[in-house]
Amino acid sequence: MVVDKPAEIFDREYEWSALTRFITDAQPGATLGVVSGRRRQGKTFLLDAACRAAGGFYFGATEAADAESLRRFSAALTDYSRPATPYHFAHWSEAIDALLALGAERPLPVVIDEFPYLAKVNPELPSLLQEAFRPLRDQRTASRTRLLLCGSALSFMGKLLAGNAPLRGRSGLDLLVRPLDHRLAAEFWGIADPRLALMVHAIVGGTPAYRREFARGDSPADMADFDDWVVRTVLNPETPLFREARYLLAEEPDLRDTTLYLSVLGAVADGNATRGGMAGYLERKATDIAHPINVLEDAGLLRRDADVFRENRPTYRIAEPLIAFYHAIMRPVWDQLERPGSANRVWQASRRRFVSNVLGPHFEQVCRDWALHHAEHDLFGGLPARVGHGTVHDPATRTGHEIDVAVIGVADHGKAPLLAIGEAEWNDTMGAAHIDRLRHIRDLITRAGRYDTSQTKLICFSGAGFNDTARQAATSSSELHLVDLPALYGHN
Numbered sequence: 001m002v003v004d005k006p007a008e009i010f011d012r013e014y015e016w017s018a019l020t021r022f023i024t025d026a027q028p029g030a031t032l033g034v035v036s037g038r039r040r041q042g043k044t045f046l047l048d049a050a051c052r053a054a055g056g057f058y059f060g061a062t063e064a065a066d067a068e069s070l071r072r073f074s075a076a077l078t079d080y081s082r083p084a085t086p087y088h089f090a091h092w093s094e095a096i097d098a099l100l101a102l103g104a105e106r107p108l109p110v111v112i113d114e115f116p117y118l119a120k121v122n123p124e125l126p127s128l129l130q131e132a133f134r135p136l137r138d139q140r141t142a143s144r145t146r147l148l149l150c151g152s153a154l155s156f157m158g159k160l161l162a163g164n165a166p167l168r169g170r171s172g173l174d175l176l177v178r179p180l181d182h183r184l185a186a187e188f189w190g191i192a193d194p195r196l197a198l199m200v201h202a203i204v205g206g207t208p209a210y211r212r213e214f215a216r217g218d219s220p221a222d223m224a225d226f227d228d229w230v231v232r233t234v235l236n237p238e239t240p241l242f243r244e245a246r247y248l249l250a251e252e253p254d255l256r257d258t259t260l261y262l263s264v265l266g267a268v269a270d271g272n273a274t275r276g277g278m279a280g281y282l283e284r285k286a287t288d289i290a291h292p293i294n295v296l297e298d299a300g301l302l303r304r305d306a307d308v309f310r311e312n313r314p315t316y317r318i319a320e321p322l323i324a325f326y327h328a329i330m331r332p333v334w335d336q337l338e339r340p341g342s343a344n345r346v347w348q349a350s351r352r353r354f355v356s357n358v359l360g361p362h363f364e365q366v367c368r369d370w371a372l373h374h375a376e377h378d379l380f381g382g383l384p385a386r387v388g389h390g391t392v393h394d395p396a397t398r399t400g401h402e403i404d405v406a407v408i409g410v411a412d413h414g415k416a417p418l419l420a421i422g423e424a425e426w427n428d429t430m431g432a433a434h435i436d437r438l439r440h441i442r443d444l445i446t447r448a449g450r451y452d453t454s455q456t457k458l459i460c461f462s463g464a465g466f467n468d469t470a471r472q473a474a475t476s477s478s479e480l481h482l483v484d485l486p487a488l489y490g491h492n
Helices: 013-023 043-054 066-081 092-102 115-121 125-132 154-160 182-189 194-204 209-214 223-232 241-250 258-269 275-282 286-298 321-337 343-373 432-448 468-476
Strands: 031-036 057-060 108-113 145-151 171-176 302-305 315-318 384-394 399-409 418-425 457-462 480-483
Touching: 013 031, 013 043, 013 145, 013 171, 031 043, 031 154, 043 057, 043 108, 043 145, 057 066, 066 092, 066 115, 092 108, 092 125, 092 145, 108 115, 115 125, 115 145, 115 154, 145 154, 154 286, 182 194, 182 343, 194 223, 194 321, 194 343, 209 241, 223 343, 241 258, 241 321, 258 275, 258 286, 258 302, 258 315, 258 321, 275 286, 286 302, 315 321, 321 343, 343 384, 343 399, 343 418, 343 457, 384 432, 399 432, 399 457, 418 432, 432 457, 432 468, 468 480
Parallel strands: 031 145, 031 171, 057 108, 108 145, 418 457, 457 480
Antiparallel strands: 302 315, 384 399, 399 418
């Protein structure tokens, strides 16, 4: 059976293909799948569309008592299957068997969306599913139901199939619906200018709902419209985008008292990327913030990046651009922004901070993503195994040199190859000094002896362009490459 993707779903080719392979699998026996992802990524849109296209059953859970949820589920299944007498399940084990019975004739998708709401008030649900999907159980072997559990609480969903969890080993699909990357986001927002696209992406990232529902389709027309767009959307108290960053944190079930979590995110947004830096900023011991950091990581709001030159010195960054923007720009002046009519004045006073604390770091991350996912492999002379950043120590001057982009290759034998190192500058026109700096750092890395630097390329990333000296150097040297905004967006 072929399940065509509806025209209204933008991209998501990989996700749709994975879903349709799972729900149309004709092999006997019911199967279980898990779909997760942060809120507003379009998971419900995808799953509902898949159910409609294949004639399946969709149930969206809400925050409710267990008995109420079971009544709602009974009513929804009754409405779907039209039995001779309405369903009135007394227990979830009965409801699960009814779902298995739906797939008696053919492969059939069944979706329980926002599953964490159900499991929160009935913690035995994962164990009930474990028993229902026992390999030789008659109800399972006689069914071809394709049951999909979906949830936005990444901290919960990440543990659903992990370690000794009841459902470990029971799932045939574990699909993470990610935000659109910078290229797809530009296409989705209808922005052709790469500079404008990156500036918008630094605020709203690649979350589809932020354009469709939250901004009501409002996209900046051009660079001249960017400031007005910020004022009339994300800084406008009348739009859902205004409070979205605060709600994203509040919606995570593992974050009970959000005060400390907000402070940790605020410390990172202010440039304190290490545990020690966060602790100093908050005037707390590093051990006091270990738990909040771990919870924010599990929730997908904070990301840990290892220093590729010093593994024991990880740094942290905010994974959701809108949260980074909120903490850097909005939270410090929240009282002013809540008063209608203040947004323009606040934004004009915050633009320099936006460039330094939001746009610059975001540009660096986009450059790393480009190197890992979009750059041609022959540019580096090998397949990147990972792309990160780090600090290179200079013994002679007792200083550290920051590397924005470090491309590490696969270590077949001996040292891992350092395929490339790069510097990313959003506002600076890059020239000979930047190239000389990269060459000096490469020499330091060579002397340190950790990586094979015999084929290390030098890459300059710039949002402002390159002077003639840099262009001439790149033309005459195969080891040097210049990457501008059009190249990052595949326009070259």
